[in-house]
Amino acid sequence: xxxxxxALLLTVVFTGITSAQGVRRKPQAYEYGQVIIxxxxxxxxxxxxxxxxxxxxxxxxxxxCHVDIGFAMKAGxxxxxxxxxMKGLYCGTCHNGKYEHQGKKVFEACSRDFSRExxxxxxxxxxxxxxxxxxxxxxxxxxxxxxxxxxxxxxWEKAExxxxxxxxxYLEGISVKRKPLPVQKDFAIGSAVEGLPDTIFSHKKHTVxxxxxxxxxxxxxxxxxxxxxxxxxxVFEGKYCGVCHVSxxxxxxxxxRCHIKPVQ
Ligand code: HEC
Ligand code: HEC
Ligand code: HEC
Ligand code: HEC
Ligand code: HEC
Ligand code: HEC
Numbered sequence: 256x257x258x259x260x261x262a263l264l265l266t267v268v269f270t271g272i273t274s275a276q277g278v279r280r281k282p283q284a285y286e287y288g289q290v291i292i293x294x295x296x297x298x299x300x301x302x303x304x305x306x307x308x309x310x311x312x313x314x315x316x317x318x319x320c321h322v323d324i325g326f327a328m329k330a331g332x333x334x335x336x337x338x339x340x341m342k343g344l345y346c347g348t349c350h351n352g353k354y355e356h357q358g359k360k361v362f363e364a365c366s367r368d369f370s371r372e373x374x375x376x377x378x379x380x381x382x383x384x385x386x387x388x389x390x391x392x393x394x395x396x397x398x399x400x401x402x403x404x405x406x407x408x409x410x411w412e413k414a415e416x417x418x419x420x421x422x423x424x425y426l427e428g429i430s431v432k433r434k435p436l437p438v439q440k441d442f443a444i445g446s447a448v449e450g451l452p453d454t455i456f457s458h459k460k461h462t463v464x465x466x467x468x469x470x471x472x473x474x475x476x477x478x479x480x481x482x483x484x485x486x487x488x489x490v491f492e493g494k495y496c497g498v499c500h501v502s503x504x505x506x507x508x509x510x511x512r513c514h515i516k517p518v519q
Contacts, residue, residue, distance in 0.1 A: 284408040285309070285393035288503045290330045295337070302383040308503050309393060309407050313414075314356065316424040317499075318466035323430045324348050328469070328498055337365035346380070348429060405509045412460070422464075438462050442480060452514040474498050 282289070288308030296303045311320070320326050324345065327333045333345065340347035341364070349356070352363035362376055369377065400419060403410040414420045424430075439458035461470070474495060475483055483495065490497040491507060500507055 284397065284406070285390050287406045287506070288312070292331060292335065294331055294334060296381055299337075301377065302381045304380045305382055305386075306380075307389070309396070309409070312411065312422065312503075313396070313420045314422060316422045316466075317464045317503075318469060319422075319424055319426065319430065322466055322468045323426065337367075340364035341366060348426065350380075403505060403509075406505045411505075436467055452511075454513045455515050 285307075290306045290308070291303050292306060293303035321328055325333070326345065335345045339345050340350065343351055346364045348354075349361050350364040352360060354361050362379060364380065365377075366373070397407070397409055401410040401413040401417065402408060411420075415422070425432075439462075441455060441457045441459060444454040444456055485495045489495055490500070493501045496513070497507070500513075505512055
């Protein structure tokens with residue numbers, strides 16, 4: 256049985272990693288969760304936009320951006336335009352030159368007229384390739400955080416538990432105050448393979464980051480447990496749990512963080 260399990264495991268890892276990552280190299284810790292947005296920048300003669308999740312998730316919940324502000328959970332799909340940002344939508348919700356975060360005004364996004372001085376501001380988002388200062392900023396930030404082996408090399412969950420980060424979940428004028436829905440119980444997702452530890456899924460923890468709306472109904476359609484039948488291969492292909500755990504939340508290489516329940 257053990258042998259069968261390991262053979263299966265190897266197949267899953269191999270096909271999974273090749274299909275999910277292709278020949279892409281493993282990202283550096285500071286690059287994990289980075290999204291390059293380039294629907295209109297290049298054709299307008301500007302460098303593509305680089306969006307880093309690590310900076311933003313240390314300050315805001317996933318829910319705030321992906322539900323209240325309305326960013327898609329897939330690179331390039333939102334179709335952000337400079338005009339949207341100037342109207343105070345998308346990046347412009349916060350990057351409007353007025354919104355204050357930790358006592359500092361957040362720099363403004365796109366504008367039609369700009370001076371040479373403003374050009375530096377454009378380059379904060381519209382930049383190509385490597386930016387050594389950002390790498391430094393990341394290292395300085397990560398140094399103070401609880402460590403993890405994969406992804407950003409940061410245990411985000413622990414960082415929040417210990418109060419090192421306090422992600423904001425509500426923006427005046429953007430978010431709607433609503434009664435919190437009752438939180439569902441944690442449950443084990445039984446694995447079809449003997450010897451493989453079950454996955455424990457915590458509704459409670461996931462709701463703190465994502466609310467309900469990020470997952471239901473888009474990612475997990477039928478809310479009745481067991482109505483979505485999915486395999487590890489689906490997850491590796493970026494579906495179900497893989498929507499987040501391939502690119503932003505801790506990656507799939509961290510098998511034991513999901514397959515956790517001790518085998519009886
Ligand atoms: C806070 C981040 C941010 C900053 C700062 C920023 N932009 Fe943008 N800009 C974006 C995003 C995101 C897009 C959409 C990118 C895409 O899909 O290619 C965009 C797109 C654009 C486009 C493409 C045309 C269009 O209609 O979408 C232009 C032109 C543009 N920005 C001009 C500027 C100028 C000029 C500045 C500096 C004064 C600037 N931006 C600063 C985020 C930013
Ligand atoms: C400040 C806003 C913001 C926060 C906070 C945020 N995101 Fe995102 N996220 C974005 C934007 C912007 C994109 C790119 C959308 C686009 O290109 O159209 C994105 C894209 C994604 C993608 C797709 C990545 C890819 O490579 O295709 C995933 C998955 C994702 N986010 C998950 C999360 C999770 C999980 C959290 C919380 C831990 C989170 N996001 C927090 C703004 C945010
Ligand atoms: C919910 C609010 C919010 C949204 C939405 C948001 N940001 Fe930010 N962003 C921030 C805050 C706060 C900071 C830290 C500000 C600072 O350091 O001055 C930041 C920092 C950044 C930085 C780092 C700048 C630097 O020099 O270190 C970049 C780049 C950036 N954002 C790009 C974007 C882009 C591109 C989008 C849209 C796709 C976006 N942000 C959407 C709040 C937001
Ligand atoms: C990170 C994703 C995620 C978030 C966030 C989330 N859920 Fe779920 N939910 C799931 C998954 C996965 C299942 C099981 C679906 C399956 O296996 O078919 C589920 C199942 C359920 C079920 C059926 C439970 C059962 O025993 O049959 C209900 C009801 C539900 N969710 C409600 C909620 C509510 C209410 C919230 C917010 C308070 C929420 N969910 C937040 C992923 C999520
Ligand atoms: C909408 C995005 C999203 C989806 C979908 C999602 N997760 Fe997560 N998950 C997160 C985030 C964000 C964290 C916080 C830790 C991090 O970012 O590394 C997390 C943390 C976890 C943790 C560690 C915390 C804990 O519960 O003990 C486990 C285990 C986990 N996820 C399993 C799953 C499983 C299994 C599924 C699919 C049934 C799933 N996740 C679907 C975003 C998501
Ligand atoms: C984000 C959580 C998560 C991570 C990380 C994860 N898995 Fe899974 N895994 C699941 C879920 C959910 C299932 C489906 C459970 C079921 O069988 O109903 C699953 C199923 C499996 C199965 C059962 C057979 C199949 O194909 O569905 C195997 C084998 C497996 N995983 C191996 C691995 C290995 C090896 C790793 C590390 C490279 C890994 N998993 C990482 C969530 C995860």
